Amino acid sequence: QLADRRFQTHLSFIFVMHNILLVRRSTSRTRLAVQRSWWPTAAQTMDDIDDAALMRFRNHLVDRKNRKDSTLVKPRDEKEQAIMKLLRHVQYVDDHLEGSVGNVAMMREQIRAITRDSGTPSLFFTLNPADGHNPIMSFLAGKDIDIDALFDKPDSRFSSMDRLRTLAENPVAGAQFFHLMVDELIGKFLGLNRPDIRGVFGRVRFYYGVVE
16 A cells, blocks of 8 residues: 555565465464364363374374375374374364365355355356456556556557566556456446446346455
8 A cells, every 4th residue: 555666566575474464364363173072082182192292293294295105194103093083073263264275165155055045146257357458457556657548548658568567576466456356346347336236237136256
């Protein structure tokens, strides 16, 4: 949101900050879930496992992966047996982290709930805003473009390669453009922001969108 776009075009700042925020969210908001009937056993099993056993088991799995060993993992001692028992009965809940297994499972359940309530979807499509060929993206990246002259080719000074290079240099502008286009699609095309809540397909009862 700053006028200074140096952070947007920095080669590694965005990725470093994203990783920091992701680690912060995963360590502060994830939790473990276990069935009530199994909780006494789970609590006792967690008390029986120490850090050294976890590190040995973790190194064992890494070594198997490096050797491309796809055979069934078997515990080598009682502590590893307890670890594997915990893995079977304790669930790692992380549905608030985008792209995680928990998040994907939550979205599937939401889609199933909509289907059970209102039937199968009437329309399915994939949206590609083509940010590398739109002058609005270049405008969001700070290029000197007359955004009010769209039909007069306001970015005629820029070639297709210039637009793609601008997108590669400023991925934040690409994300802003994508967000803007999706909001306009939902609000205007589907009509969710219209006074009569009607779009080109009439009144939309439900919609569900997922970003790849």
